[in-house]
Amino acid sequence: MAMTMVEKILAKATGQSSVKAGDVLEPKVDLAMSHENAALVLNQFKEIYAGTGHEATVWDPSKIAIIFDHRVPAESSKTATNQKKVRDFVAKQGIAKFHDIRGDQGGICHQILPENGYVRPGCVVVGTDSHTTSHGALGAFSFGIGATEMASVWTLGTVLNVEVPGSIKVVVHGELSQYVLPKDLILYLIGRISAEGANFKVIEFHGPVIRSMSTSGRLVLCNMSVEAGATGGVVPPDGETVRYLREEAGVKDALDIFGPDEDAVYDQVVEIDASSLEPQIACPHTVDNVKPIGEVAGLKIDQVVIGSCTNGRLDDIAVVAEMLSGKKVASGTRMLVFPASSRIYLEALEKGYVAEIMKAGAVMMNSGCGPCLGVHQGALADGDVALTTTNRNFKGRMGNPNSGVYLCSPAVAAASAVTGVITDPRKGAK
Amino acid sequence: MGKVVLKLGDDISTDIIYPGRYMATVLPTETPQYAFADYADFNAKVKQKEFPAQSVILAGKNFGCGSSREQAASCLKGPDFVIVARDFARIFLQNSINLGLRTVICPGIDASEGDELEVTADTVINKTSGRAFATVALPKARQAIVDAGGLIPYTRKRLGEKHGSAA
Numbered sequence: 001m002a003m004t005m006v007e008k009i010l011a012k013a014t015g016q017s018s019v020k021a022g023d024v025l026e027p028k029v030d031l032a033m034s035h036e037n038a039a040l041v042l043n044q045f046k047e048i049y050a051g052t053g054h055e056a057t058v059w060d061p062s063k064i065a066i067i068f069d070h071r072v073p074a075e076s077s078k079t080a081t082n083q084k085k086v087r088d089f090v091a092k093q094g095i096a097k098f099h100d101i102r103g104d105q106g107g108i109c110h111q112i113l114p115e116n117g118y119v120r121p122g123c124v125v126v127g128t129d130s131h132t133t134s135h136g137a138l139g140a141f142s143f144g145i146g147a148t149e150m151a152s153v154w155t156l157g158t159v160l161n162v163e164v165p166g167s168i169k170v171v172v173h174g175e176l177s178q179y180v181l182p183k184d185l186i187l188y189l190i191g192r193i194s195a196e197g198a199n200f201k202v203i204e205f206h207g208p209v210i211r212s213m214s215t216s217g218r219l220v221l222c223n224m225s226v227e228a229g230a231t232g233g234v235v236p237p238d239g240e241t242v243r244y245l246r247e248e249a250g251v252k253d254a255l256d257i258f259g260p261d262e263d264a265v266y267d268q269v270v271e272i273d274a275s276s277l278e279p280q281i282a283c284p285h286t287v288d289n290v291k292p293i294g295e296v297a298g299l300k301i302d303q304v305v306i307g308s309c310t311n312g313r314l315d316d317i318a319v320v321a322e323m324l325s326g327k328k329v330a331s332g333t334r335m336l337v338f339p340a341s342s343r344i345y346l347e348a349l350e351k352g353y354v355a356e357i358m359k360a361g362a363v364m365m366n367s368g369c370g371p372c373l374g375v376h377q378g379a380l381a382d383g384d385v386a387l388t389t390t391n392r393n394f395k396g397r398m399g400n401p402n403s404g405v406y407l408c409s410p411a412v413a414a415a416s417a418v419t420g421v422i423t424d425p426r427k428g429a430k
Numbered sequence: 431m432g433k434v435v436l437k438l439g440d441d442i443s444t445d446i447i448y449p450g451r452y453m454a455t456v457l458p459t460e461t462p463q464y465a466f467a468d469y470a471d472f473n474a475k476v477k478q479k480e481f482p483a484q485s486v487i488l489a490g491k492n493f494g495c496g497s498s499r500e501q502a503a504s505c506l507k508g509p510d511f512v513i514v515a516r517d518f519a520r521i522f523l524q525n526s527i528n529l530g531l532r533t534v535i536c537p538g539i540d541a542s543e544g545d546e547l548e549v550t551a552d553t554v555i556n557k558t559s560g561r562a563f564a565t566v567a568l569p570k571a572r573q574a575i576v577d578a579g580g581l582i583p584y585t586r587k588r589l590g591e592k593h594g595s596a597a
Contacts, residue, residue, distance in 0.1 A: 036454075076454055130521055144498040147500040152581055196519065397445050
């Protein structure tokens, strides 16, 4: 029987020739990722073993990755203590894929995994983070789970009782215009199908725009698939996937490259013409409250944030540096830039982007999640408006329920930082 | 049977249920103090343990959307709430099942704050209005975890089988 991408991956992970949506399986896990919430996972992990007489030992330390990114450096003694507990656990269990708070190898989990070659096409990846959907960009079935479920994975090496999700095929035709970016495409899609339009399903991306898109852009699409409720997003792997893994992630071993069957069955097909797409803005307080930029242009902004697992990559920082070059961040507007990883930060430094950004008046921050989840590094005042390249604009998301968060692409964010109001980056462009 | 103590709209995110700034708190015994922290009146009543067990939080579509943070489920499990919603976001629903927080999918539910609801095997009966609404059963795979008392005992059983077969 013809299979979608996720059906094929789950057939492989369970050693079956064929599976179909609705089947209940127990797939083997190729990579299990956690961040600071590993502190909660390890509590639950110990609880599973309590009273069994067995020593709590993870099933395979080489398949576990732990990356500190949500609150780095620690914003409180409580976080610091949790991080310390995790450090001790990592050492005891022999977990090598551990990225601590470091300037040479730290960063956001959803950048650390791809850039270190931890994710391969055709693999099953789980993470205690909803944006684990990101890694579908490399052709994996990658999805978010809770801490107790991760504790179960650490114990058994499988995910229990997984229902094979149905898939939505999204076909993107045409060509993106200048300063219209993958972020605009995914915001448009979420606005069109709604914040729960893909709940319990996988979004499978196809079409010429996807085929010509960089892995960095594909990560944006898969990352935000969860904002439409999707279990996962996935891009069938191709030459670009192999190029990225070989050239950027340093992967040398054999890769298993496969796509969905031509006649696979989808729950829904969504066709998009990218050529007519404009920059998009998700307005408070839901990610599907999406408007073309013309409808919100001119709104005054207090804080601009560039970064997060969605848009803190080198190409994002490049477009920001280009738009800020020789200009100044508007008086009355604060601008914070968080490279997604130390490696990206160093590359941005070498290419001169950091100097352009700082000379314009923006603040370069350390790699990490920053204010995206409202813990530290850029809380908002009552009444503040933030324009940000992050992924969520829920009420209170940036730490203050009396503020408004607008989501956009790096090009929109940078153009708007210069004017102090939401601005179309195509204005004044050649 | 429980009274509706909080009625909410659609797309209630985990940032509303359990704000990110409290994520360093992980113990299920400690998380309830931050449940709906930005809803000051409701949060104060949770902290003062004013709500009897099985009190109902009523929500619209896509309840629990957003983060995978398990605190959003554990903070409601502590006071033993029942969540009745038109539907739930995937990770929140799974976390609730894993932790034993009672979730009821009821697409047509119509009730107001203060109404008394009775949840049966396949309906929610609004005792105050006298109307009944059909519920959607959990898929069998998830029900099995509920029946085991949550994912920890479910996994512990599997762990025993694993060690048993290896012996």
